[in-house]
Each structure stands twice: as structure tokens, then as C-alpha cells.
Amino acid sequence: MMHTKSSLLIAMVAIFTSVAAWAGDLPMINGKVKKVDESAGKITIKHNAITNLDMSAMTMVFKANDPAMLKDVKPGDKIKFSVDKVNGQLTVMKIEEKK
Ligand SMILES: [Cu+2]
Numbered sequence: 298m299m300h301t302k303s304s305l306l307i308a309m310v311a312i313f314t315s316v317a318a319w320a321g322d323l324p325m326i327n328g329k330v331k332k333v334d335e336s337a338g339k340i341t342i343k344h345n346a347i348t349n350l351d352m353s354a355m356t357m358v359f360k361a362n363d364p365a366m367l368k369d370v371k372p373g374d375k376i377k378f379s380v381d382k383v384n385g386q387l388t389v390m391k392i393e394e395k396k
Contacts (some may be wrong), residue, residue, distance in 0.1 A: 323379035324348050330374040338364035359389045366392050
């Protein structure tokens with residue numbers, strides 16, 4: 298039925314839009330890359346306070362949401378990144394190189 302299909306499509310678009318908006322709301326945190334383990338999909342970052350997770354500044358290991366994002370960074374790089382808890386694991390959602 299045409300009507301059912303378009304309702305489903307509208308619902309799906311609404312869900313994707315809200316997920317995208319929510320991901321975009323994560324604050325970008327300043328940090329410095331200490332270590333990159335591309336095969337394990339992990340990155341060690343010396344980070345400033347992470348306000349959305351109530352975490353103060355420290356050096357720690359994060360999981361990368363997409364291991365491909367680790368190709369562009371190396372130890373010593375200054376970055377801005379966002380973190381969220383995904384399935385109980387602290388996960389880097391986005392990395393931007395700081396110029
Ligand atoms: Cu931390």
C-alpha cells in the first residue's frame with residue numbers, strides 16, 4: 298500500500314535525522330594523540346575534560362567508532378574529537394585535526 302510505505306519512509310527519515318542531530322550535539326574535546334592501534338581499532342589520547350561524560354583531563358585508551366578514522370592520525374597530532382558511550386564502551390565518534 299502506497300500510504301503505508303510513505304509513512305514508514307517518513308518515520309525512518311525522522312529517526313535518522315534525530316540520530317544525526319544527537320550525534321552532532323556531542324562537544325568537540327581538545328586532545329593530543331599518544332598512540333594509535335589501527336588493527337585493534339583503538340587510540341590513546343591525552344584529553345581535556347570531557348563534559349558530556351563528566352570526565353576530567355587524563356590520558357586514556359578509546360575505541361574508534363570506525364577504525365578507518367585512525368588512518369589520518371599519528372602520535373603527536375593535536376586533535377579535536379567527540380566521545381560517547383556505545384554499548385558500555387567509551388568510543389571516539391569523530392576526529393578533527395587541529396591546525
Ligand atoms: Cu578519560
